[in-house]
Amino acid sequence: MAPPPCEAHTPTVLNPHPTRYADLNGVLHDLVTGAQSALGGSFVGAYLQGSFALGAGDRHSDCDFLVVVRERPDAGQEAALRALHRELPHRDGFWHRHLEGSYAVAADLRSTAGLGRPWLHVDHGSDEMEWSEHCNQPWTRWIVREHGITLVGPCPAQLMDPVPDEVLRERARTTLATLSEEVEAWCPPTVAWCQRYLVVQACRSLYTVRTGRVASKRDALRWVMVHGDPGWRPLLQQVLADRDRGLDPLDAPPPGAMEAAREFAAYAAAVA
Known part of the structure; x- marks a missing residue:
């Protein structure tokens, strides 16, 4: 399968309209800018996966994301990400309570050899993160590579090989x-x-x-x-x-x- 075309916006410009919901787009802006602040130079890109990437997302869906990082977060970065996700679900608005996703280490994501390794993950609506294999599955990376919506960063096909x-x-x-x-x-x-x-x-x-x-x-x-x-x-x-x-x-x-x-x-x- 040929990789999808890369998005027109540059790696440093946040996609202003990734979904048809303006309030969700605002929440995703908060998520991405918060992750960038927490991760600094380790931040690579952020993407929508799940139902929104597959064109089926609506107000009965959770909003699945994947943030790619250069290396496993160190203690300070992890603490900052935990603080971000501890606070996000308690903000006013609907979509803050319906985020779910993981922080994928780039080397793990490159090929299927990295499947099953735990990544820092936040479950739907939770305000506590855990190390989990939840998003490091073949179907998740297939969705991201073939249909993922770039919030900011390089085209996902540049970050991972096709899933056989x-x-x-x-x-x-x-x-x-x-x-x-x-x-x-x-x-x-x-x-x-x-x-x-x-x-x-x-x-x-x-x-x-x-x-x-x-x-x-x-x-x-x-x-x-x-x-x-x-x-x-x-x-x-x-x-x-x-x-x-x-x-x-x-x-x-x-x-x-x-x-x-x-x-x-x-x-x-x-x-x-």
Whole structure:
């Protein structure tokens, strides 16, 4: 696959309109300038990944980012980044509470040999950072390289090699093999959001196995509706229709929905 064209703006000029939401663009400005201040000369670039990079981001999405750094943050840089992300979610406004992302070390990002190494990460809505492999996955770097939105910095294709199809497919198959158990280990089956998450992740992994690409949650659901067993369409339509309900710990899944989600995940693993 040919790399995407590089953005017209220069590495030192912040993209003023990375999304269609003016308030989110303001939050991203705060994020990038805060990261630049914390990192100094180690800052390389900042990018949108996830649903916004795939063209599916809306007010029901979190906003996934990746900041590339020259080397692992030292103690002072890490402390400054932790202070930034401890404060950001408590500012006024909607999008400050819906950021998620990692600080990727450039050498790790260059090739798939660096997959799985922990990066400094902040989870959706959290004000505490941790060292995590969460964003150092094949699908994350595929999205950044092929569809990432540059906030500031060089074109992402200049920072990383292409992700081979076989790496994406094999990681998706491995994920499907234990998906239900791993999701339910941290996401209670009594919460409707967890039922939807399980179905969506199974759809995304199956899509990747079949195509060697990565799709947004919405597009993966729709793809399986067309290309999967028609018997699963009612479940997939329910998950798609209920997306706007968001995450509510008191919102229970419809009767039998969690059982159907587990069965669907097993089906996806079998056909993969």
